Amino acid sequence: MNMDQRLTTIFKKDAYIPEPDLSLRIWDTIVLKQRRVTYRKRFGFLLVSIFSVTALVPAIKGLANDFALSGFGKYVALTFSGNGVLAHSWKELLLSMAESLPVMSVALCFALLVVVLWSLKRAVQTTISHPRFA
Amino acid sequence: MSTTEVRECIMQEKNDEELIALYNEGYEEAFKILIERYTDSLGNFSRRFVGISVIPDILQDTFIKAWKNIKNFDSRKASFKTWIFTIARNTVTDFLRKKKSVVFSDLERMEEETPFSDTLVDDAVLPDKVLEKLEDTLFLNTLLDTLSLDYRTIFTLHYQEEMTFEEIGKVLNKPMNTVKSYHRRALLQLQKMVTIPHAPEEEV
Secondary structure (H helix, E strand, C coil): CCHHHHHHHHHHHCCCCCCCCHHHHHHHHHHHHHHHHHHHHHHHHHHHHHHHHHHHHHHHHHHHHHHHHHCHHHHHHHHCCCCCHHHHCHHHHHHHHHHHCCHHHHHHHHHHHHHHHHHHHHHHHHHHHCCCCC | CCHHHHHHHHHHCCCHHHHHHHHHCCCCHHHHHHHHHHHHHHHHHHCCCCCHHHHHHHHHHHHHHHHHCHHHCCCCCCCHHHHHHHHHHHHHHHHHHHHCCCCHHHHHHHHCCCHHHHHCCCCCCCCHHHHHHHCCHHHHHHHHHHCCHHHHHHHHHHHHCCCCHHHHHHHHCCCHHHHHHHHHHHHHHHHHHHHCCCCCCCCC
8 A cells, every 4th residue: 555545544534424414404504594685685676666666656647747748649649640741741740759759757767667677577586596495 | 205305316416517507507405415415525624624613613604605606616617626625725714814723924924935846746755654653543633733724735635535636726726736845845744743753843
């Protein structure tokens, strides 16, 4: 037996024997930690969803109001009136429609909608990616 | 037998990298298998540095760190075994630092090894008489306690875990030749301590 083999035998002779349930206890600790992380994430995402839905309601009301005030609806009605306006001065009509569009309100509603969908998606993902921990 | 138990039985056959892939796909039990697979060897490794009563805490910290960072594990860079032993070594070092049983300068000194040592050939061989004395476990453990962290790590990983010098190099983040020269020095130091029991420890 050469030196390497002898030293290997010597080192392995005095092996550490862990408590029988040590692996299981470590695993249980990890499961507990993961469960906490999952709960926290899900709660956070649901909270974001609720806040953004709450903000979305007045934002939609504001958007409807802005549309009514801007005259955008009238331009749309004119487009479908069928009296040849669209054919003769479509450029002017499109420009007026673009100008009357309440851009800020539209952007705000769109952004809130994206946040609602994203946070709901993440909340569901967090639940299904670790079903055991959820 | 439940579905989970059947799945765990199937997973026992998988290698470490396959288990990590399964864990990342959502099969949580895969990580449990990894814990079961490495508890003994990491425990054996840790006991060379810390007291037996602390080992469960060290192992728990090691596995929690591994679990938290499993997404960063890259099997192309290192094997899972190398990776988990690196985490275990860092955990042990952190623990010893917190306990202040190792001063920072001691660790830093190991980092500043002279480059010429990298070229040394691993030719140190312990005589039979020395090996016979080392067979006394208590005596061996006492001697190992006097060695530096890196030397102890090399001995433990090479002889206990049968890791190659290249793998140990990855754990210690040092070139293979440096590991070989450390190993050679450690053997010489061990021989010196066995043959002259009261000789002062060689400066590392």
